[in-house]
Amino acid sequence: MYSERMSTSERLIESTRELLWERGYVGTSPKAILERSGAGQGSMYHHFKGKPDLALAAIRRTAEELGATAEAVLTGPGTPYDRITAYLTRERDVLRGCPVGRLTMDPDIVANDELRAPVDETLDRIRELIAAIVEEGKEQGQFAPSLDGAEIAATVLATVQGGYVLARASGSPAAFDAGVRGLLSLLEPRGTPHP
Amino acid sequence: MYSERMSTSERLIESTRELLWERGYVGTSPKAILERSGAGQGSMYHHFKGKPDLALAAIRRTAEELGATAEAVLTGPGTPYDRITAYLTRERDVLRGCPVGRLTMDPDIVANDELRAPVDETLDRIRELIAAIVEEGKEQGQFAPSLDGAEIAATVLATVQGGYVLARASGSPAAFDAGVRGLLSLLEPRGTPHP
């Protein structure tokens, strides 16, 4: 399943990341991880204390990766509106859902502070980035002064996370795209930047 | 657990609804359902063909109930903006998440058209109600003519569904509320209705 070059430990983590994305924590069994990674029972319990320990390594990596991707897009070129547009319209495998956000629907993740922490921190990090961008847009006169950066950031992030829900419910990415377009139409900059 | 008056079949459905909300489909076992409902193994398989069959009955009921609740709020009194505000700010047990939306993160639900159908139909029904309200608001001059009813409806629904994700990630309803306030600030009506 993976390059011969990848260590057993790496293969275990990568397989777990995939399965957590596809099936969530509750739906992912050690057995499935072993089959996908090609590792044996003994290897898994040698490298990790158990399912929660392995899941934690996988979740941390996925969270870090998503945070970095979002940050790259949000700190790219363009006006505040451009950067938010870039974030909202970046390429996504919509029907797969968000590998981080989906974990919040997993009871065992939400019940475990250690497992939930990377999820919380990542969404929070993205929210702060967007909030700062909105504030910047307000200073430049691109956004109405009445808007609250932190609130709009929550709206943007929620639209994305909820877009996945609508898309998966209907079996089509169309609803995700519609939600994003609706939000962008509401955010549309007013007139020209201040002189 | 339930009134003596409730039939065994009813108790099974109600227990299943609760468990699906708390733990999702994958995380809900027949055994847990039996324990919560107080029914025996034999009763369950007498009334239902198996876990998917019982889950279907539970999901249909939850979906119908949520659709009716949303419809009641959205067809209430007030201007289009008022009614969307009412929908967005209606009382919710935010940290429990949406009993319908959460099912979209369940791989076995999304993979089964019959189980997914009530979820899809319910979200679609709400979306259409909101879309019509937005169009009504446009006619009344409360919303900009440039807005697209169907798109804004997707944004509104996504903000709610995504709000649950943010709230559960952080363990606090604050993010849900922030997202809703952000969206309402963007939707804020312009000036007075046309003459």
Next chain:
DNA sequence: GTCTATATGGAGATAGAC
């Protein structure tokens, strides 16, 4: 309709040999 018995396989892990 409900109960108890029985069954197969999976979940999640430990033990100890190699």
Next chain:
DNA sequence: GTCTATCTCCATATAGAC
């Protein structure tokens, strides 16, 4: 580090008595 054996529950039923 990895492998195989073994273990205890649980998941998800079916069978047949009452």
